[in-house]
Amino acid sequence: MKILILGAGKMGTFFCDVLSFKHEVAVFDTNPQKLRFTFNTQRMTTYEEVAEFNPELVINAATVKYTIPAFEAVLPYLSKNCIISDIASVKTGLADFYANAGHPFVSTHPMFGPTFASLSNLSSENAIIISESDHMGKVFFKDLYNELHLNIFEYTFQQHDETIAFSLSIPFASTLVFASVMKHQEAPGTTFKRHMTIAHGLMSEDDYLLQEILFNPHTGEQLEKIQQQLSNLQEIVKNHDSEAMKKYLDTVRKNLN
Numbered sequence: 001m002k003i004l005i006l007g008a009g010k011m012g013t014f015f016c017d018v019l020s021f022k023h024e025v026a027v028f029d030t031n032p033q034k035l036r037f038t039f040n041t042q043r044m045t046t047y048e049e050v051a052e053f054n055p056e057l058v059i060n061a062a063t064v065k066y067t068i069p070a071f072e073a074v075l076p077y078l079s080k081n082c083i084i085s086d087i088a089s090v091k092t093g094l095a096d097f098y099a100n101a102g103h104p105f106v107s108t109h110p111m112f113g114p115t116f117a118s119l120s121n122l123s124s125e126n127a128i129i130i131s132e133s134d135h136m137g138k139v140f141f142k143d144l145y146n147e148l149h150l151n152i153f154e155y156t157f158q159q160h161d162e163t164i165a166f167s168l169s170i171p172f173a174s175t176l177v178f179a180s181v182m183k184h185q186e187a188p189g190t191t192f193k194r195h196m197t198i199a200h201g202l203m204s205e206d207d208y209l210l211q212e213i214l215f216n217p218h219t220g221e222q223l224e225k226i227q228q229q230l231s232n233l234q235e236i237v238k239n240h241d242s243e244a245m246k247k248y249l250d251t252v253r254k255n256l257n
Helices: 008-021 032-037 047-053 066-079 093-102 135-147 155-181 190-203 207-214 219-240 242-256
Strands: 002-006 023-027 043-046 057-060 081-088 105-110 127-130 153-157
Touching: 002 008, 002 047, 002 066, 002 081, 008 023, 008 219, 023 047, 043 047, 047 066, 057 066, 066 081, 066 093, 066 207, 081 093, 081 135, 093 105, 105 135, 127 135, 127 155, 135 153, 153 155, 155 207, 155 219, 219 242
Parallel strands: 002 023, 002 057, 023 043, 057 081, 081 105, 127 153
Antiparallel strands: 105 127
8 A cells, every 4th residue: 555654753754664664654744853863764854755655644643732744735736536644642522523624534543653652562452443533544553553562442533532631631740840840859769769750751743743632522521630639639648637637548549459
């Protein structure tokens, strides 16, 4: 299959590496400097090159802020039967865009990134495929994600956004709060250093991505839960209530199990 990848960032180059030995792959990026680190693939910087390549599948790996603009720019250069796809962690606006794009589409979310995941061993990682997607597109990504040994889940656009509000917004918000009260430690403990590693990884992500995940319509509900639990914990600590603390810790362990 002839596959065009939009964006030569971390995930774009990852998909290039994964796909280039079984498919004819091209990578497009408006910044030619980023194309230096792509191998075994065609490198493109103009839309005329895209039209000549005539891909059968487009994987949009542009950052969240530019996902829809990247689609809008490339669509005039694609054949009508070309499948368009995204791997965005935030699906805001994509359902409406696909409904009017005039192309078969598939939307997925590989729920890992180069910051934390071991890309050589993804067996403990997950991927979501949006159920409203075109059948052939879903088949392609199911086969690909199975080859990568990912655990695959099929959700609607709505279910995806609800899941992301829980699985990303809560740890993102918790890490941001931890980092916002940070001060230098002369002798940090192991737990502190692990939290710091997570915080540094999170802050290396694109600001717009963090914003869009936290602006998910379902995030507010999750933040309210965090605030409620912090208030409960603060009250227990303030009163030195050993019995309440035992119950609180038991509840946390139960949640983890």
